[in-house]
Amino acid sequence: MTEIAEHHGTLLLADDDASFRQRLAVTLGRRGFAVTTAASLAEARAAAAPLKPDFAVLDLRLGDGNGLEMVGELRAMRPDIRIVMLTGYGNLATAVAAVKEGAADYLAKPADPEDIISALLATSGERPEPPTEPMSADRVRWEHIQRVYELCDRNVSETARRLKMHRRTLQRILAKRSPK
Structure with missing residues (x-):
């Protein structure tokens, strides 16, 4: 007998890394999100318009643009959306820009799916735990x-x-x- 996951809502996942996108979509789907995937900024825009997702996980660097551009657009469609930015090229400037645009969190790839889910489901104003170990x-x-x-x-x-x-x-x- 399989356990039924709690339904959290619709989620837009935009990442140009096909294998990462596929694995994350399956994991998020099992955890109760109705996942719609996109491999590019154009696909993400096309999917977001009719979907008006509850959540979004966006890669910073997409093949045809910057995922950061989507944050404002998604906020305009749905002001209460929870957005998590992912990047393999993390730096402080883009993290600050993502949060200023309205992203709830900014995670470095390869991000653990549990960290992504925690960031998506965190209540507004809840602060993430500081890292237990500083970067080497x-x-x-x-x-x-x-x-x-x-x-x-x-x-x-x-x-x-x-x-x-x-x-x-x-x-x-x-x-x-x-x-x-």
């Missing part, structure tokens, strides 16, 4: 490199020049997964 020095360095790489429009040569680093060294760092 390797992680801080990696975040800085990612931020400069994004500022240089993902140009490896320009990023290496700004960081005063050999281009091949930078390519090796960028090819690795983020440190914990």
